[in-house]
Amino acid sequence: MRKKTFIILGVMVALAVVATLTLAHTAQAVSVEQAIAQTPKGTEKGQLNMDSQPGFLGIPGAPKPFWFYGFLWAIWVGWIFSTVGAFGGIMAGVGHITIFGLADFGRAFKKTSPMLNKLVTDSIRVSNQWMVGLSALISSTNYYRMGRIVLPLGLFLAGGSVLGAFLIPVLTAGKIKLSAYIGYFGLCVFAIAFVLYYDTTEKGQAGKKAAKAAAKAFEESVRSKDPAATGVELSGTKITHFSLTQVKFTFFGVEFSFNPLWPVVGGFFIAALAAFLGIGGGFLYVPFLTSIAGLPMYIVAGTSAVAVLVGMIISIFSYMVIKGVPVYWPLIGAELVGIFIGSIVGPYTSKYIPDIWLKRLFVILAIYVGIRYTTKGFLGFSVVPPF
Amino acid sequence: MPAFFWMLDPFLIWFYRITGYAWVDFFLGTLVLALIAVILGEFTISLAFLAVKKHIDQNTEDTVRYQNLSVDAIAAKDKQAYSAANKLANEAFGKSFFHQIALSAAFLWPIPFALAWMQYRFLEVDFPIPFTGYSVGYIAVFLPVYVAAYYLFKRVKYRLPFFRRMKVILDSYKDQAKEMKTFADLETRPGKPADAP
Numbered sequence: 001m002r003k004k005t006f007i008i009l010g011v012m013v014a015l016a017v018v019a020t021l022t023l024a025h026t027a028q029a030v031s032v033e034q035a036i037a038q039t040p041k042g043t044e045k046g047q048l049n050m051d052s053q054p055g056f057l058g059i060p061g062a063p064k065p066f067w068f069y070g071f072l073w074a075i076w077v078g079w080i081f082s083t084v085g086a087f088g089g090i091m092a093g094v095g096h097i098t099i100f101g102l103a104d105f106g107r108a109f110k111k112t113s114p115m116l117n118k119l120v121t122d123s124i125r126v127s128n129q130w131m132v133g134l135s136a137l138i139s140s141t142n143y144y145r146m147g148r149i150v151l152p153l154g155l156f157l158a159g160g161s162v163l164g165a166f167l168i169p170v171l172t173a174g175k176i177k178l179s180a181y182i183g184y185f186g187l188c189v190f191a192i193a194f195v196l197y198y199d200t201t202e203k204g205q206a207g208k209k210a211a212k213a214a215a216k217a218f219e220e221s222v223r224s225k226d227p228a229a230t231g232v233e234l235s236g237t238k239i240t241h242f243s244l245t246q247v248k249f250t251f252f253g254v255e256f257s258f259n260p261l262w263p264v265v266g267g268f269f270i271a272a273l274a275a276f277l278g279i280g281g282g283f284l285y286v287p288f289l290t291s292i293a294g295l296p297m298y299i300v301a302g303t304s305a306v307a308v309l310v311g312m313i314i315s316i317f318s319y320m321v322i323k324g325v326p327v328y329w330p331l332i333g334a335e336l337v338g339i340f341i342g343s344i345v346g347p348y349t350s351k352y353i354p355d356i357w358l359k360r361l362f363v364i365l366a367i368y369v370g371i372r373y374t375t376k377g378f379l380g381f382s383v384v385p386p387f
Numbered sequence: 388m389p390a391f392f393w394m395l396d397p398f399l400i401w402f403y404r405i406t407g408y409a410w411v412d413f414f415l416g417t418l419v420l421a422l423i424a425v426i427l428g429e430f431t432i433s434l435a436f437l438a439v440k441k442h443i444d445q446n447t448e449d450t451v452r453y454q455n456l457s458v459d460a461i462a463a464k465d466k467q468a469y470s471a472a473n474k475l476a477n478e479a480f481g482k483s484f485f486h487q488i489a490l491s492a493a494f495l496w497p498i499p500f501a502l503a504w505m506q507y508r509f510l511e512v513d514f515p516i517p518f519t520g521y522s523v524g525y526i527a528v529f530l531p532v533y534v535a536a537y538y539l540f541k542r543v544k545y546r547l548p549f550f551r552r553m554k555v556i557l558d559s560y561k562d563q564a565k566e567m568k569t570f571a572d573l574e575t576r577p578g579k580p581a582d583a584p
Contacts, residue, residue, distance in 0.1 A: 081489035082439075208478075214471035215456055222459050254466050329503030330389070336496035340435055343489030347442030 067334040074335035078342020083350050083358050183377025186370050188273070193366035200359050388507045399504060413512075417529055420505070421536035424497035429544065433553045435493035439486075440556075446486065449479035498533065505529060 039048045198204045240255070241248035248257040350358070368384060376382040388396065403416030436443070453476035460469035505525045513522040544550045 078489045078492065082442075082486045208474075211471040211474045214468055215453065215475055218460055218463075218465060218468035218472065219456055222456075222463065254461055254464055254469060329499040329506060333496055333499035333503065336492040336499060339489050340431070340491075340493035340496065343486060343492070344435055344438045346486075346489075347439050350442075 067330050070331045071334040071338040074338025075342040075345065076338075077335070078339035078344075079346045079349070080342075080362065081339065082343040082346030083353075083355075180377060182373050186373025186375075186377055189366050189373060190370035193363050193370055196359050196366065197363045200356055200363065205356070392504050392507060395504065396508075400508070413509075413528070414532065417505075417532045418536055420501050421529065421533040422540060424501045424533065425536045425540045427497045428494040429540070429550065431496065432490065432494040433549070435490055436553075437556075439490070443483070443486070446479060446483040450476060450483055453479055502526060502529060 041048050041050055043049050241257075245259055245261070246257055248255060372382045372384050375384075399416070399420060402419040403412050405415055406412055453472050457469050457472035457476055460466075460472055502525070509525040512525060514524070514528060515522040545554050
């Protein structure tokens with residue numbers, strides 16, 4: 001089984017590599033030197049002052065994100081990952097765009113050097129991907145070793161992810177203006193804010209309370225008897241109906257159904273979103289797999305990690321090996337240190353701050369970030385301070 | 388090159404000048420760099436794990452509890468109880484999953500610093516891919532060498548006292564993992580009753 005696993009994974013990666021190599025000409029990111037050469041030189045706005053100290057990506061006069069600010073911001077990201085969970089990747093993107101002054105710098109060249117504008121966008125997306133992608137590698141390896149990965153289902157989902165993760169970098173590297181990226185990022189943050197908000201409402205909380213009550217009631221009812229020794233023959237998964245729009249199956253005698261197109265389409269869109277915005281799709285896979293497909297946690301656990309990992313590998317490979325987009329490594333290193341410090345601090349503070357208040361805090365922050373980025377990206381100015 | 392890398396540069400570059408053969412020296416030096424990154428990463432993630440062990444245990448306990456409940460619900464053909472328990476198991480797993488992602492940064496943090504130094508030194512070095520018109524840079528060489536360094540260190544890791552102690556702690560979790568029921572536990576052969584979970 002292990003040999004088969006490696007063979008299947010190896011074939012998938014090889015296919016993605018070959019596909020990326022053969023179609024790499026469709027969208028070429030520009031190198032830093034080319035972008036600098038094509039940017040007007042001078043001291044006015046939108047021009048490069050060649051006498052200035054090199055900063056981000058080695059561009060003269062570019063802000064040099066001080067590693068310590070990245071470190072502090074990453075502590076916040078790690079703290080979110082270890083308390084609320086899914087929102088951490090978004091916060092990483094927020095940091096790269098806003099906190100380190102990269103957005104304003106890139107925007108200055110919107111009219112004078114669109115190539116430089118787009119180079120900054122691509123580098124931000126890659127920086128985000130590296131951080132989350134490396135982490136997904138560790139999770140997937142651990143889950144595989146624990147035997148929690150059901151490979152065929154993971155590959156089915158990953159198939160859509162590979163397509164989305166491969167197509168988007170190839171088609172969009174060098175073509176996305178920073179303002180558009182910021183606008184779409186803002187919309188994504190809005191969507192997450194609404195999901196988090198719903199979770200804190202009475203209806204959202206009621207669903208969780210009902211689930212807890214049902215689980216507790218069942219737990220108490222089985223304490224006195226052994227449910228497996230019912231004498232009824234149980235036989236795993238059996239597909240009872242298969243068509244393009246519906247798959248019905250019994251899972252140990254209980255009937256479930258889902259649309260088989262969902263895993264492929266869902267995998268595609270989640271991976272495409274992750275590749276386009278440069279943020280991890282992991283936080284979307286788990287609710288997607290459980291609510292759309294109704295899959296048991298046992299399967300979701302490793303499957304989602306595999307799907308995230310495959311999508312990340314492909315999109316990062318597409319950016320780094322073929323497109324040659326530079327990454328500001330010291331900043332990533334400082335941020336990784338900050339993330340793991342935050343992830344250590346988070347469990348200690350969660351003893352004193354209830355889950356629901358953490359979520360409410362993040363909802364407020366997410367709405368603010370969503371409004372600011374969406375308006376700044378699509379209107380050219382922010383309607384909330386700092387303007 | 389920032390001051391931090393200037394200080395380390397003479398020591399790191401020494402490993403790239405041992406044999407005098409460019410290809411051999413490059414891989415040897417990169418292997419040493421990768422080994423340093425692996426050892427630092429293993430050390431810090433062990434410390435991070437010890438610091439949040441209780442929280443991880445609680446998350447794991449919740450995940451196992453609700454997962455086992457969902458298995459029992461399926462065995463009892465109670466779809467409502469299964470959906471409820473599965474939802475809670477997924478929530479508990481979600482917290483554990485993202486926390487693990489954040490903690491994995493404790494293992495990975497040396498990699499960007501290693502790559503940063505390599506970028507200053509070897510940015511212009513190209514490695515052509517045979518039979519294609521493409522070439523790759525220092526990153527494409529470092530990553531597979533890093534994987535090799537990881538497995539190399541793994542073979543000797545438990546001879547070091549600190550990691551031997553960590554192994555004892557991690558081995559105790561294997562018993563806990565065995566307590567998680569799987570749906571395979573419910574499978575029966577024709578004519579045989581289901582085994583007790």
